[in-house]
Each structure stands twice: as C-alpha cells, then as structure tokens.
Amino acid sequence: MKKMSNIYESAANTLGIFNSPCLTKVELRVACKGISDRDALSKPDPCVILKMQSHGQWFEVDRTEVIRTCINPVYSKLFTVDFYFEEVQRLRFEVHDISSNHNGLKEADFLGGMECTLGQIVSQRKLSKSLLKHGNTAGKSSITVIAEELSGNDDYVELAFNARKLDDK
Template sequence: MSNIYESAEATLGLCNSSCLTKVELRVACRGISDRDALSKPDPCVVLKMQSHGQWFEVDRTEVIRSSINPVFSKVFLVDFYFEEVQRLRYELHDISSAHNGLRDTDFLGAMECTLGQIVSQRKLSKALLKQGNTTSKSSITVTSEELSGNDDYVELSFSARKLDDKVTMCLCVCVCVCFGAQIPPDFKVSHDFAVNFDEDNPECPGIQGVVEAYQGCLPKIQLYGPTNIAPIIQKVASSASEEMHTMEAMEYFILLILTDGVITDMADTREAIVHASHLPMSVIIVGVGNADFSDMQMLDGDDGILRSPKGEPVLRDIVQFVPFKDFKHASPAALAKSVLAEVPNQVVDYYNAKGIHPKCLSDYDESTRPFSP
C-alpha cells in the first residue's frame, strides 16, 4: 500500500498544477469504542482524497493490534497545492486478524477536513463521525510537518501574517477607482489615490475592509479616464524599494490591479515595470469586460522579454495578466489558481537572486499587517 499515493495521482489529477511543497501527515486516535467485549479493536486508518465529488483512496496506515489509543507509525506523504482546496477523509476501520482488506471490516467512524486546515493548524483533532453523522466519543488527531528539504518553498499569506520559514506578503488591491477618477474636494483627476481617502493611513483591515472602502468611495468620486497604471505601480514600487534597502526584504509586495479598460500610458508602464523587476514586488492584472487587452499580454512577458522604451529588459518576469472573461463560467478556485500561478516562482526568483533565506518563527512576532487599497 506504500505506493498507493503515486498510483492515485493520475486519478485525482494532482499532476495538473504546480506543487508548492510536500507535507508529512501523522495520525493518532483516542478512545476507540470496544465493539467486541472480549477483545480490543485492531484499528487501521484509510486516507482518502476527494476529486470531482468522489472519494479515492490515497494510502492507509498499518494495522495496530488490540489498541483503543493507537499512534500509527505510518507517515502519509502528500503534495500540498496552495491554490487547491484539497478535501481529505480519514476513515477508521477495525480489521480483524483474519482479514487485511476493508470489505469485511467494522467501520468505526470518519473525519473530514481540508489539507489546508491541517497545514495551517499543524495539529488538528476532531471527533469521529459514525454512520448517519452521529458523533462518537472517539477522536482522531492529524499532525503535519512541511519537509524542510525544499528551500524554494514560500507560502503566500494574503492576510500578511508572519509565518515561520515564510516571508510576509503585502497585498495592494487597485480597482478602476484608485487609478482613474476625479476625487473630492476639488475633483482633480488622480491615478493613485487611497480609496479610503486617507493618504497617511491607506490600509484596510482584510478583504472585507477593502470592499467596504470601495463601496464608501464610489458614490463620492467621478470615474475618469484615461486608464493610467504607471503611477500606482511606481507608488507600490516606492514602498518595495524602501523594504529592499533594509537588506532583509522580508516583505514582498503583490500589486493586484482590476481594470475594465486598456491602459493608455504603455510607455510609462513598461518603464515602471522594468524598474519594479529589481524589487521585492509582483504585479497581477485582471482585465474585466470585453475590451481589447492585447497590450496586457505584452506586459505579461510570457511571449518575450519586456523592455522599457529605452530598450532596458526586465530583470525578471513580475507581471501576470488574466482576462476575467475566460473564467465567467469557471469556479472561483480556477480563477484564483490562474491569478496566482506565477507568483511563487517570482517570489523565489527574487530571494534566490538576493541570496536571502527565510527566517524561522523565533525571528518574527505574531503581528498582522492589513491590506492596502
């Protein structure tokens, strides 16, 4: 059974997206009910993963004889994909000495969760559910450990929470408002104003804070073209430049731009992107609507090296363009996967080039950093 996970990859479609890191999962159970008064159970845990609404077996533990509190030595090695919701199911079975298969076993309960929950909590304990979803007195505990052999691993934390062996992400969200509008009180045109109108403190608490600031801003301004995005790229680049000069650059800036129009300052935008390619920064552009976004593909750089008007090439590819219309009938997860597809490599490329390695948990505090509109 040790190679079941390998054979399940094709069925589950696990090879269709870039793996972020490998995770070791260990399982233990407590208080397993004695179904047979004359003997204790012989427990075994089966790990399943959901794909297209169906559960497929990934692997299973060894059978521990006569135990109501088993700690299994079997280690599940799974691939963790940051852009996927990987649903797991742990089934506990009582396998008698006469049978090693599952067909004739006693089902003792199951626990469902996501791999992301286990990775984020590191240790997840839940009660087992029996047939009919009735809660049993038995519990199962799963602990996770990310393999340290992958030095290129960086987890994206868009709450910007500082995690061990990770770098901090600062997400700056820009919609058509904050780079193309006439703003009060004099209604001059601005391409890089704060949606909350507080230039000294433009940050908002979380995604909901960004949404609320946008809703409060929209009735107070007048949308105005043209669509110039070079100013907002330069503004975020200024913050990224200050961080780079700390010689640690443990904050990496991701500028997310939502726009419904073709940009009109292409030369300045190319210049700004070339400059930003030297900084701890990435730019994600989501084109909304049916406008001609062909120029955006050039900024993406997938078809060639982007250059400034003076001919200077980007140091590294930092731009990802995604047309929203391609995902109108797709799941939100598919859109998120495409939007974030290039960010991990962009982050790793920057820190590798600078020779900067992730710090450990003791080097961080538990503070959080809000989102910046």
C-alpha cells in the same frame, strides 16, 4: 500593446511561472484516542485509511499499519501528500477495525471517520476532531493529525565563534 503582453506571457511560460503549481510536500502523522469496538469483549485492531476527493469521488491514497488490540493507537506510517496552496483538497480519514484474519475492508468494521481540508491541517499544524459514525459522534473517539512540511533541504550549518581580548565592561 498586444505584442508586449505576448512577450511577457512567452517569458513567463519559458520560465515556468504559469506552468508550475504552487505546492509543497507535507507529511501527516495520525493518532487516535478512545476507539471503541462494537464487540465489547475485545479491543479493536484499528487501521486508518486516508482518502482524497477528486471530481466528487473519494479515492484511497494510503493506509496505516494495523495496530493489534489498541484503543489509543499512534501510527508509525506517515502519509506524504502534495499540498497545493491555491486548491481546496478535501481529505477523509476512516478508522476501521481490521479482523485478524483479513486485511481487506470487506470484513472490517467502520469505527468512525473525519473529514477536513488539507489546508486546515497545514494551517493549524495539529488538528484534533471527534470521529463521526453515520453523522453522529462515535462515542468519545477522536483522531489527531499532525502536519509537517517537507523542506527538501537536509543541509545544516555549523557555526563557530572565537574572540580574543574583549573589553570587560
């Protein structure tokens, strides 16, 4: 009996059944509403930073462009991430006010953040949450993340129908 299971395992490994993880690529679009700056005299220059947790540590994946003087930014930058069906992938979206002189985070003000799993976003297709700052809501600020699965299939089908001498019933 042991020999039979080895045959199945060998075939599965050869076909890549055990080695290939169940994954798909997902595009994430981000928009924010009601972002408030601690400087009441000016509007923020917000940027969203996407971080992913791995082995208990948060790592920056990518960041959006900075949109100057905007409280309701809709970012054109798309985040493309691998979605592993059988793994919990924790994400953190951080909104920072990037000063006009620097693009670095050292000079930036933290405006709020949101944590969730990639599975939550993918299953709901659109996830909106209040931004949190040090555990409390950051005013009326919110963030919306929209997920779109990339199929990798850009083919299309064109159908044409033709009929003659149909019964008029």
